[in-house]
Amino acid sequence: xxxxxxxxxxxxxxxxxxxxxxxxxxxxxxxxxxxxxxxxxxxxxxxxxxxxxxxxxxxxxxxxxxxxxxxxxxxxxxxxxxxxxxxxxxxxxxxxxxxxxxxxxxxxxxxxxxxxxxxxxxxxxxxxxxxxxxxxxxxxxxxxxxxxxxxxxxxxxxxxxxxxxxxxxxxxxxxxxxxxxxxxxxxxxxxxxxxxxxxxxxxxxxxxxxxxxxxxxxxxxxxxxxxxxxxxxxxxxxxxxxxxxxxxxxxxxxxxxxxxxxxxxxxxxxxxxxxxxxxxxxxxxxxxxxxxxxxxxxxxxxxxxxxxxxxxxxxxxxxxxxxxxxxxxxxxxxxxxxxxxxxxxxxxxxxxxxxxxxxxxxxxxxxxxxxxxxxxxxxxxxxxxxxxxxxxxxxxxxxxx
Numbered sequence: 001x002x003x004x005x006x007x008x009x010x011x012x013x014x015x016x017x018x019x020x021x022x023x024x025x026x027x028x029x030x031x032x033x034x035x036x037x038x039x040x041x042x043x044x045x046x047x048x049x050x051x052x053x054x055x056x057x058x059x060x061x062x063x064x065x066x067x068x069x070x071x072x073x074x075x076x077x078x079x080x081x082x083x084x085x086x087x088x089x090x091x092x093x094x095x096x097x098x099x100x101x102x103x104x105x106x107x108x109x110x111x112x113x114x115x116x117x118x119x120x121x122x123x124x125x126x127x128x129x130x131x132x133x134x135x136x137x138x139x140x141x142x143x144x145x146x147x148x149x150x151x152x153x154x155x156x157x158x159x160x161x162x163x164x165x166x167x168x169x170x171x172x173x174x175x176x177x178x179x180x181x182x183x184x185x186x187x188x189x190x191x192x193x194x195x196x197x198x199x200x201x202x203x204x205x206x207x208x209x210x211x212x213x214x215x216x217x218x219x220x221x222x223x224x225x226x227x228x229x230x231x232x233x234x235x236x237x238x239x240x241x242x243x244x245x246x247x248x249x250x251x252x253x254x255x256x257x258x259x260x261x262x263x264x265x266x267x268x269x270x271x272x273x274x275x276x277x278x279x280x281x282x283x284x285x286x287x288x289x290x291x292x293x294x295x296x297x298x299x300x301x302x303x304x305x306x307x308x309x310x311x312x313x314x315x316x317x318x319x320x321x322x323x324x325x326x327x328x329x330x331x332x333x334x335x336x337x338x339x340x341x342x343x344x345x346x347x348x349x350x351x352x353x354x355x356x357x358x359x360x361x362x363x364x365x366x367x368x369x370x371x372x373x374x375x376x377x378x379x380x381x382x383x384x385x386x387x388x389x390x391x392x393x394x395x396x397x398x399x400x401x
Contacts, residue, residue: 007241007341012368013359014379022388023174025185025204032205033387033394035378037371040401042381047205047395050353051213054397058351059220059264061257063200063274065227066191068098068159069166071178074122074137076115082122083111084137085169086162086197087229090146094195094227094250097158104158105140105148118142126164128156135161159194169197171391186391193252195227201391202271202354222260225252226273226336236360244362246300246339251277253332255324261348262317268351272363275349275370280336282347285316288323296334313347341365342372352398356382356389371400 026032030048045053054060070086089097090105097104110116122137133153140146149158168182188203190211215221227250236244258281261267269275280298287294289311311319324332342365352370356379357363368375378396387394 007343007365009236009241009360012364014376014383016359016383016389020383020387020389021173022390022392022394023176025392028207029189029205030207030210034205035382035387035394035396037374037378037396038399040374042378044385048210050205050397051210051217054214054217054219054268055266056218057264058266058268059222059261060214060268060270060353061222061224061261061274061278062188062190062203062206062270063226063228063277064188064190064192064223065196065200065225065273066194067169067187067196067199067228068194069162069183070169070197071167072137072162072165073167074124074135074165076120076122080112080115082113082116082137083109084147085109085111086166095193098194100158101154101156102152103148103150105146108145108147110139110145110147113142113145124165126161128160128164131156133161135165171198173390174392190223192223193225193227195225195250196229198228199391200226200228200271200273202274202395204392205395206270220260220264222254222257224254224257224274224277226250226277228273236362236365241341241365242301242339244339246337246362248335248337249273249276251280251296251332251334251336253277253281253334255321255330255332258317258320258324258332262314262321266350267348268353269349270353272352272354272366275352275366276336276338276340278348279340279346280334280338281320282313282316283338284332284334285319286311288319289315292323296332298334298336298338300337300339316347340369342369344369346370346400350399353395354398355391355393355395356387358390367398371398374401 032047034045034047036043036053072084074082085108087107090107116139118139124135126133133151133156136150138148140148167178168186186199189208229247229249269278283298284296
């Protein structure tokens with residue numbers, strides 16, 4: 001049974017002036033501003049100070065997804081430009097779709113769709129590894145915007161093709177032209193697994209030097225993967241918050257991470273994507289306790305179960321570890337639609353590093369769920385003290401009261 005929680009979206013609106021939005025990152029990642037919120041107190045720092053602010057017995061959990069060049073521009077024979085923004089593979093896992101040779105089919109956002117007929121092909125000649133490759137895009141399903149990409153070369157992967165043709169998928173509110181520097185700046189220094197079409201932006205402030213200093217201090221660093229989708233930018237438009245169509249994202253969690261966090265004193269999530277994955281882990285453990293063969297698929301409102309007998313974090317994580325051991329797994333693969341908004345009781349995360357988010361967004365609701373109504377004080381302080389907002393903006397380190 002699910003507990004009904006009423007959320008008034010008008011309480012999560014704030015005035016975000018255009019000049020407060022960051023359209024580029026700071027020249028040096030570590031020079032961004034850092035707001036600290038703890039025990040109701042707000043303090044201002046530079047992000048490089050985070051080494052001093054993270055307790056030594058903490059475990060930081062990073063999302064190591066890597067942004068792919070998901071924005072493609074192709075031309076019709078008439079000269080009309082069609083923009084294809086890769087959202088997710090239509091029939092395969094992301095890794096398989098990127099590794100595919102000769103054909104890969106994706107759901108896309110399509111710019112100038114009215115000029116592209118179903119069944120019509122677009123062609124583009126590319127040079128990859130000193131080989132000429134013709135990429136052909138065919139609109140298979142206009143309603144669902146399914147596009148087939150085909151090429152006649154078994155040595156060339158789809159990942160190589162989009163690396164040659166694609167552009168950095170900057171957030172939709174950034175209207176400027178993509179720069180060469182965006183390839184590096186809109187990517188975390190620890191990114192590893194290809195598949196995101198938006199960056200896990202809380203991690204953009206970290207440098208190799210900061211990570212080394214944290215390790216020297218004794219702070220554990222663990223990595224999971226959640227491939228961030230374009231749905232992260234979708235504003236809430238439904239009258240009832242609970243009816244918002246929450247995006248589904250793919251997760252890959254190492255069993256070693258689950259072992260680590262099960263014994264950690266303080267778990268700090270680097271970003272909302274890491275937080276959504278960690279909280280989804282708890283609910284997967286709950287599912288496994290009830291059904292030992294349950295799939296790792298977390299529904300949107302799963303956390304709002306009105307069950308007084310919910311297991312502890314430790315019990316839930318131990319259920320996952322048993323499942324992994326019985327199935328000889330090193331990684332747990334799954335998907336989540338988890339929607340965290342005020343009323344949610346956090347099961348795994350003790351702290352959060354995150355940027356400043358758009359009003360009326362799922363992310364501002366997550367922050368409000370984590371630190372309560374004081375999110376308003378935090379955001380007002382940031383606005384009054386010249387913090388830069390959104391993906392390329394400044395950072396915050398938040399601990400609930």
